[in-house]
Amino acid sequence: MKKILKRYRGFLIVLIAMLLLTAINYDLGTKALGISLNSIGEMLLIIPPVFILLGLLDIWVPRETMVRYMGEGSGLKGILLAFFIGSAAAGPLYGAFPVAAVFMKKGVKFSNILIFIGAWSTTKIPMFLFEMGSLGSRFAIARLLIDIPGIILIAYILSKIMSREEVEKMYENAKNMD
Amino acid sequence: MDSYIFYGLTAVLLTLSFFKDKKKTKMALKKAWKAFENILPEFLVVILLVGLMLALLNAGTISKIIGSESGWFGVILASLIGSITLIPGFVAFPMAALLVENGAGYMQIAAFISTLMMVGIVTMPVEIKYFGKKATIGRNMLAFAFSFIVALLIGMVVI
Incomplete structure (x- = not known):
C-alpha cells in the first residue's frame, strides 16, 4: 500500500492541485478534469492493443531474429523496418517508449530505436491522411518529405553523442523494466 | 478507425x-x-x-500570438507552444486548420505541428525513465532545432 502511494505520489499531487483549482475557478477546473477524463477514455481505447502486442513480441520473437533484422549491421533493412513499425503504430508518443524498452531487450540497434521513435512521433500513416485533410496535401507531403531525412539525421547525431557505455547502461536498465 | x-x-x-x-x-x-x-x-x-492545458488554450489565443506577420519571432513562439503542449493529432490538425483560418502563418503552423509531435516537455519524465536524461534532453533539443528547418522549408514551399 505504502509502495503504491509512493509511486502514485506525483499523480495525487497534481490531482489535488486540480481539485483546488476547481474550487477556485469552477469552470476552468471542471473543463480541465472533463478533458482529462476524456483522454483516459481514449487511452483505454488505444493502449491495450499496443501493450498486448508488445507482450506477444517479447515472448514469441526470439532475440536473434530481432538482432538479425534490426540490430547492429542490419543496415537499410533495419532502418526501413524501424520506419514502418513506427509509422504503422497508433497512439500518443509516450506509448512508444515501453515498446522501445522491449526493442532494447531484444538487441535492436540504438539508432534504429531512435528512428522508430521519430517515425512514431511524426510519420504515422493515419495522422498523415488527417493532416492532408486539414492543412492540404501540399503542406502534408512537404512536411513528410522533410521529416523522413530529419528523423534519420536526428537518430544518427544522437547515437553519435551517446557513448557506448551510456547506451549499454540504458539497455541494461530496459532489462530490469519487468 | x-x-x-x-x-x-x-x-x-x-x-x-x-x-x-x-x-x-x-x-x-x-x-x-x-x-x-x-x-x-x-x-x-x-x-x-x-487536460489543464487544453482547458486553458483555444485556437483564438494561439493564432493571436503566431499570426502570419509574426515572422521568426512567431516561429520561435510557435515552437515553444508546440513543445510545452501535448495535443493528440486528431485534435491538433483541425485546430491547426482553424489557426490558419484565424490568421496564423504556415511557417508558424509548421513549427507548431512539428514541435507538438516531436518535442515533449510534459512527457519528459516518461522518456527519461526509459532513455535516461542525456538521450532524452538531446533528442528533444535536436527535434526542437529541426522544427526550425521544417518551418523554413514549409515557408518556401507552401504559400
Whole structure:
C-alpha cells in the first residue's frame, strides 16, 4: 500500500492541485478534469492493443531474429523496418517508449530505436491522411518529405553523442523494466 | 478507425498465440500488464496536465500570438507552444486548420505541428525513465532545432 502511494505520489499531487483549482475557478477546473477524463477514455481505447502486442513480441520473437533484422549491421533493412513499425503504430508518443524498452531487450540497434521513435512521433500513416485533410496535401507531403531525412539525421547525431557505455547502461536498465 | 485495425490484428495474433501455447500467451499478457502498470503513474500525470492545458488554450489565443506577420519571432513562439503542449493529432490538425483560418502563418503552423509531435516537455519524465536524461534532453533539443528547418522549408514551399 505504502509502495503504491509512493509511486502514485506525483499523480495525487497534481490531482489535488486540480481539485483546488476547481474550487477556485469552477469552470476552468471542471473543463480541465472533463478533458482529462476524456483522454483516459481514449487511452483505454488505444493502449491495450499496443501493450498486448508488445507482450506477444517479447515472448514469441526470439532475440536473434530481432538482432538479425534490426540490430547492429542490419543496415537499410533495419532502418526501413524501424520506419514502418513506427509509422504503422497508433497512439500518443509516450506509448512508444515501453515498446522501445522491449526493442532494447531484444538487441535492436540504438539508432534504429531512435528512428522508430521519430517515425512514431511524426510519420504515422493515419495522422498523415488527417493532416492532408486539414492543412492540404501540399503542406502534408512537404512536411513528410522533410521529416523522413530529419528523423534519420536526428537518430544518427544522437547515437553519435551517446557513448557506448551510456547506451549499454540504458539497455541494461530496459532489462530490469519487468 | 485505425484503432479497429489494431484491435483486429491484436485479436488475431492473441488467438493464434493461445492455440499454439497457452502458457506462453499467459506470460505475454502478464508482461503486457506489467509494462503498462510500470508506466501508469507517469501516464496519469501527463493526462491531467494535458487536460489543464487544453482547458486553458483555444485556437483564438494561439493564432493571436503566431499570426502570419509574426515572422521568426512567431516561429520561435510557435515552437515553444508546440513543445510545452501535448495535443493528440486528431485534435491538433483541425485546430491547426482553424489557426490558419484565424490568421496564423504556415511557417508558424509548421513549427507548431512539428514541435507538438516531436518535442515533449510534459512527457519528459516518461522518456527519461526509459532513455535516461542525456538521450532524452538531446533528442528533444535536436527535434526542437529541426522544427526550425521544417518551418523554413514549409515557408518556401507552401504559400
